[in-house]
Amino acid sequence: MADPDDRLSRLYRELPREEPSPLLDQAILASARRAVVAPKRNRWAMPVSIAAVLALGIGVSVRMQTEQPGVESSLPSSPAPSSSSEYPLPDTSEPVHAEAAPPSSAQKPAPPAPRRKSEMAREQAPSAKADAESRATQPEPRAIPSAPAQPRGDPEPFAGPKLEALDKDLAVAPPAEKLATAPQTATAPAAAPALRAKRLEAQPQAGVARDSAAPPKDAREIELERIASLRAEGRHEEADKGLEEFRRRHPDYPIPPATWEKVRSR
Amino acid sequence: MGGSDEELMLAYAGGDAAAFDALYRRHKGPLYRFMLRSVKTRGEAEELYQDVWMRVIEARARYLPRAKFATWLYTVAHNRLVDHWRARGLAAVSLDEDELEIPEPAAPPSSEPERIAEGRQAAERFAAALAALPLAQREAFLLHHEGELGVAEIAAATGTHAEAAKSRLRYAMNKLREALGDG
Numbered sequence: 391m392a393d394p395d396d397r398l399s400r401l402y403r404e405l406p407r408e409e410p411s412p413l414l415d416q417a418i419l420a421s422a423r424r425a426v427v428a429p430k431r432n433r434w435a436m437p438v439s440i441a442a443v444l445a446l447g448i449g450v451s452v453r454m455q456t457e458q459p460g461v462e463s464s465l466p467s468s469p470a471p472s473s474s475s476e477y478p479l480p481d482t483s484e485p486v487h488a489e490a491a492p493p494s495s496a497q498k499p500a501p502p503a504p505r506r507k508s509e510m511a512r513e514q515a516p517s518a519k520a521d522a523e524s525r526a527t528q529p530e531p532r533a534i535p536s537a538p539a540q541p542r543g544d545p546e547p548f549a550g551p552k553l554e555a556l557d558k559d560l561a562v563a564p565p566a567e568k569l570a571t572a573p574q575t576a577t578a579p580a581a582a583p584a585l586r587a588k589r590l591e592a593q594p595q596a597g598v599a600r601d602s603a604a605p606p607k608d609a610r611e612i613e614l615e616r617i618a619s620l621r622a623e624g625r626h627e628e629a630d631k632g633l634e635e636f637r638r639r640h641p642d643y644p645i646p647p648a649t650w651e652k653v654r655s656r
Numbered sequence: 657m658g659g660s661d662e663e664l665m666l667a668y669a670g671g672d673a674a675a676f677d678a679l680y681r682r683h684k685g686p687l688y689r690f691m692l693r694s695v696k697t698r699g700e701a702e703e704l705y706q707d708v709w710m711r712v713i714e715a716r717a718r719y720l721p722r723a724k725f726a727t728w729l730y731t732v733a734h735n736r737l738v739d740h741w742r743a744r745g746l747a748a749v750s751l752d753e754d755e756l757e758i759p760e761p762a763a764p765p766s767s768e769p770e771r772i773a774e775g776r777q778a779a780e781r782f783a784a785a786l787a788a789l790p791l792a793q794r795e796a797f798l799l800h801h802e803g804e805l806g807v808a809e810i811a812a813a814t815g816t817h818a819e820a821a822k823s824r825l826r827y828a829m830n831k832l833r834e835a836l837g838d839g
Contacts, residue, residue: 398832401782402801410688414702415680418709422676425713426668 610636610643618652626656661725669716680709683729686802690730693786693798694737704740708733723812730803730813734795741791778836785835793828800825 613636620629633653636643645653659667659675661682667675687708692701711732719728786794792814799805799813811821 395829397836398782398829399801401779401836402786404779405783407685408689408692409685410702410705414706415684418706419677419680421710422668422680422713423673425716426671426673426676 610640614645614649614653618649621653621656629653630655662721665716665719665725666721669719676713679725683726686804687729687733690733690798690802691737693802694791694795695740700740704733704736708736711736724805724809726803727805727809727812730799730805730809731815734799734814737795781835782832785832788835789828789831793824793831796821796824797828797832 613632617629617632617636620626620632633655659678661679664675664679668679688701688705691705691708692698695701695704708729712729715732786797789797795814796810799810803809803813805813807822807825808818810825811818814821
């Protein structure tokens with residue numbers, strides 16, 4: 391007679407030999423593969439991501455250090471024109487009211503020629519290259535002098551003297567002083583771009599909000615400064631014409647006494 | 657792919673997915689049948705079976721070849737079964753002494769067709785008797801016959817001492833023999 395345990399084992403082996411379904415097999419094997427493959431991918435993904443973020447951060451930091459301080463913070467508050475024709479500065483033939491500007495708003499005259507503009511840019515920015523990059527997407531004072539004519543085609547024969555006078559009266563920063571001593575050889579077509587450049591460059595230093603809020607008033611002040619500079623140089627005929635034009639365009643504008651002393655007919 | 661179960665598991669823990677494939681092929685049938693005969697339905701068995709392999713996969717880094725891989729595998733399976741039983745208000749050990757309703761043994765066969773019929777009936781009675789065993793005894797029997805574990809390994813896999821494991825296995829065999837009319 392067979393061993394009872396053997397008989398039990400034989401009976402058990404005669405039971406159906408069920409197996410898991412192929413789908414279940416595939417699911418389990420796929421999970422097993424994913425478990426050992428995924429960590430390898432993640433092991434590289436994390437260091438690469440960290441390295442990329444660090445490289446990006448360092449690159450941006452280095453670049454920011456080469457930027458001119460204050461350019462990023464001051465430019466967004468300005469009207470941000472993209473070209474000389476879009477800049478909202480009024481016609482350069484309009485007179486200006488110099489006394490209305492606060493003493494802190496040190497305005498620098500824009501050079502009438504591209505050469506002077508480049509010099510000014512080098513003096514103001516620690517890096518000429520960074521300066522160019524930072525201004526590429528902002529109001530572009532450097533590009534303005536290269537414009538051959540005024541936006542509105544309004545001839546302005548007093549551009550050079552006007553700039554000189556503005557330098558004397560308003561400039562407080564070293565770059566502006568240097569510009570004030572530069573030769574005044576600007577021609578009339580360069581006057582409007584120069585004014586725009588001057589105003590743009592004055593904004594980062596002071597009076598940004600005020601300038602952007604009331605550009606027509608600035609234009610009158612600047613025009614009066616220009617007339618005053620003509621008067622100071624003894625070019626009374628041109629100053630008279632400028633004053634007459636100013637009165638014609640702004641008959642109601644109250645010229646402060648101090649300014650009037652500078653611009654009145656001799 | 658060759659190598660012992662333990663080597664394959666260590667290789668898999670080291671990232672060799674093919675090692676797991678080989679290990680799975682070796683143990684999938686016995687483990688599946690162990691689960692299938694430990695619960696009532698095929699759906700439950702498949703769910704538990706998949707859970708056990710998922711636990712093996714998740715625990716691969718903690719695996720230490722201190723015992724046979726099969727012992728470790730069925731330890732995982734036992735723990736999963738205990739969770740399953742607890743969720744249904746059952747306890748494996750408390751059912752140890754449950755009485756088994758043993759079918760009456762059939763009369764001895766007198767001819768070949770009758771012998772064949774008797775064999776079929778014996779298999780059916782055996783299956784019914786196995787299904788009727790208390791949980792712990794049935795588990796011990798299945799671990800012995802499907803997992804090919806010895807008494808000590810059954811004790812290790814079920815978290816009990818060797819005497820208790822031996823007792824459960826003996827009870828199970830006796831009851832099955834009685835059900836077949838061999839007792």
